[in-house]
Amino acid sequence: MKVRTRFAPSPTGYMHIGNLRTALYAYLFAKHEKGSFILRIEDTDQKRFVEGATEVIYNTLKQTGLIHDEGPDKDKGYGPYVQSERKEIYKEYAEKLVKKGHAYYCFCSNHEDTSSEDAEETTQTFGYNRKCRNLSKEEVEKNLKEGKRYVIRQKMPLDGTTTFHDEVYGDITVENSSLDDQILLKSDGMPTYNFANVVDDHLMKISHVIRGKEYISSTPKYQLLYQAFGWKPPKTVHLSTIMGQNPDGTVSKLSKRHGSVSFANLVDEGYLVDAIINYIALLGWSPKMEREVFSLPELVKLFNLDGIVKTNAIFDYKKLDWFNAIYIQQMTHEDFIAYSQKYIANLPDYLQQKWEFASTLAQSRINKFSDIVPMFKFLDEYKDFDLELFENKKNKLDKQSSKEILCDLIDILKNIEDWSVQNLNQIIQDYTMLKEYKIGKTMWPIRIAVTGEVITPGGGAEMLYLLGKEESVKRITKQIQRLS
RNA sequence: GCCCUUAUGGUAAAGAGGUUAAUACGUCGCCCUCUCACGGCGAAGUCGGCGGUUCGAUUCCGCCUAAGGGUACCA
Numbered sequence: 321m322k323v324r325t326r327f328a329p330s331p332t333g334y335m336h337i338g339n340l341r342t343a344l345y346a347y348l349f350a351k352h353e354k355g356s357f358i359l360r361i362e363d364t365d366q367k368r369f370v371e372g373a374t375e376v377i378y379n380t381l382k383q384t385g386l387i388h389d390e391g392p393d394k395d396k397g398y399g400p401y402v403q404s405e406r407k408e409i410y411k412e413y414a415e416k417l418v419k420k421g422h423a424y425y426c427f428c429s430n431h432e433d434t435s436s437e438d439a440e441e442t443t444q445t446f447g448y449n450r451k452c453r454n455l456s457k458e459e460v461e462k463n464l465k466e467g468k469r470y471v472i473r474q475k476m477p478l479d480g481t482t483t484f485h486d487e488v489y490g491d492i493t494v495e496n497s498s499l500d501d502q503i504l505l506k507s508d509g510m511p512t513y514n515f516a517n518v519v520d521d522h523l524m525k526i527s528h529v530i531r532g533k534e535y536i537s538s539t540p541k542y543q544l545l546y547q548a549f550g551w552k553p554p555k556t557v558h559l560s561t562i563m564g565q566n567p568d569g570t571v572s573k574l575s576k577r578h579g580s581v582s583f584a585n586l587v588d589e590g591y592l593v594d595a596i597i598n599y600i601a602l603l604g605w606s607p608k609m610e611r612e613v614f615s616l617p618e619l620v621k622l623f624n625l626d627g628i629v630k631t632n633a634i635f636d637y638k639k640l641d642w643f644n645a646i647y648i649q650q651m652t653h654e655d656f657i658a659y660s661q662k663y664i665a666n667l668p669d670y671l672q673q674k675w676e677f678a679s680t681l682a683q684s685r686i687n688k689f690s691d692i693v694p695m696f697k698f699l700d701e702y703k704d705f706d707l708e709l710f711e712n713k714k715n716k717l718d719k720q721s722s723k724e725i726l727c728d729l730i731d732i733l734k735n736i737e738d739w740s741v742q743n744l745n746q747i748i749q750d751y752t753m754l755k756e757y758k759i760g761k762t763m764w765p766i767r768i769a770v771t772g773e774v775i776t777p778g779g780g781a782e783m784l785y786l787l788g789k790e791e792s793v794k795r796i797t798k799q800i801q802r803l804s
Numbered sequence: 805g806c807c808c809u810u811a812u813g814g815u816a817a818a819g820a821g822g823u824u825a826a827u828a829c830g831u832c833g834c835c836c837u838c839u840c841a842c843g844g845c846g847a848a849g850u851c852g853g854c855g856g857u858u859c860g861a862u863u864c865c866g867c868c869u870a871a872g873g874g875u876a877c878c879a
Binding site for chain 1: 806816818838839840871878
């Protein structure tokens with residue numbers, strides 16, 4: 321049987337990273353098995369309609385390379401692929417189920433007859449009280465004729481158990497008596513997710529349903545639905561949840577308070593698409609080998625259900641940083657410069673002009689593109705810093721010796737014509753040799769004087785070059801005065 | 805409350821009835837070094853608890869605990 325997987329997001333307007341991982345795994349599995357990857361839009365909740373939300377889905381799949389074989393824009397005969405356009409289909413199947421005795425019309429008003437409200441702290445069972453389950457045919461007909469609003473509910477077996485086999489979690493069994501008579505068709509005529517996914521997965525011949533494990537509890541109900549229809553259920557592959565670590569050490573579902581959680585936000589922050597994909601591929605799945613850096617085609621080659629892990633995974637931004645740094649370093653420098661353009665808009669003009677050079681410093685140092693601006697902050701922000709910075713035991717420096725060195729150098733620097741990194745290095749080197757110093761002894765005070773920072777994205781000569789002669793001389797002069 | 809699921813260092817994870825329990829990120833130390841980063845070397849740190857099965861259990865079973873999910877006219 322041909323493998324067909326689907327990615328079925330609701331158009332919420334953004335792509336949560338957990339959602340993207342589900343799409344990734346569905347894609348990887350389908351492609352590994354030479355099957356089809358299908359996109360279906362689950363927009364049955366009209367209250368949640370978001371303008372332009374499907375565009376976000378298309379764009380994300382396109383950017384990440386998770387190309388679908390079928391979808392709203394590529395109908396291969398199983399369409400429509402947008403649930404709101406399949407309204408009639410669900411109605412037809414729901415009614416079919418009523419005829420078969422596996423579902424029934426319910427005329428109870430919203431919430432009114434769900435005896436759960438005040439059952440919170442008690443031992444009462446929750447859920448719908450099944451008031452309409454045994455309405456006579458005549459009553460149903462009458463209500464329907466009167467135009468009463470109704471929903472269609474699934475008629476759960478009163479006893480026995482239901483078991484299904486999940487490809488990652490194994491056999492799962494529940495008591496049928498614990499199952500609620502869930503709504504299949506809402507009073508607005510739209511199906512619930514619980515019903516639509518069953519009908520669609522069957523009609524679209526989905527072989528493997530890959531989805532988050534929040535659906536495990538509902539899966540027995542789906543099994544019962546498949547049984548009621550006489551359909552063969554697809555295999556299920558439930559995925560653990562991606563969690564975020566809270567400041568207090570607890571964990572909860574990854575959300576905005578943990579950092580960027582949507583694909584778009586991560587990209588905006590300066591994470592590369594390939595790094596994001598590589599990282600999340602390994603968040604809940606393992607190739608069971610020591611290598612960790614994989615391209616999408618390599619992941620396709622390696623992916624298998626065996627490697628899927630059952631436990632929730634905590635999203636580790638540090639590890640993502642590491643992957644990202646690797647991908648950044650692998651970029652050609654031309655690509656790096658091109659890609660970095662939109663992240664350096666806040667840098668001073670004169671640095672942008674020198675970006676060709678500065679970018680070489682940045683490429684080997686940043687974890688993500690948003691690190692660039694803070695890295696060169698000293699170019700703009702030059703405040704009176706702690707003079708203690710001039711003292712450095714390792715380079716045998718105190719304030720007095722630093723000052724002397726700066727005094728010597730300022731005269732030399734003022735007369736330099738060729739303000740290039742190479743020449744600056746050479747001239748400072750010459751001075752250092754003359755004095756029989758170690759290079760650190762001269763470079764340290766210069767670097768500090770000119771940046772006000774101990775940690776800088778390059779060496780002393782590089783910093784001088786970036787600042788330019790005029791600004792460098794100005795800053796050094798100022799520090800000589802402060803040291804006096 | 806009830807139902808389902810899960811449990812290997814801080815994080816991601818490999819693993820097997822008997823191992824010095826991989827590896828990667830992170831952390832710390834050393835080297836390199838004008839700082840950072842890179843690179844090299846090294847270190848610390850783990851099988852949630854209690855019983856049972858077994859010659860032997862972190863691995864199999866049970867209970868407990870903790871965590872996650874479900875219990876919607878949301879998906």
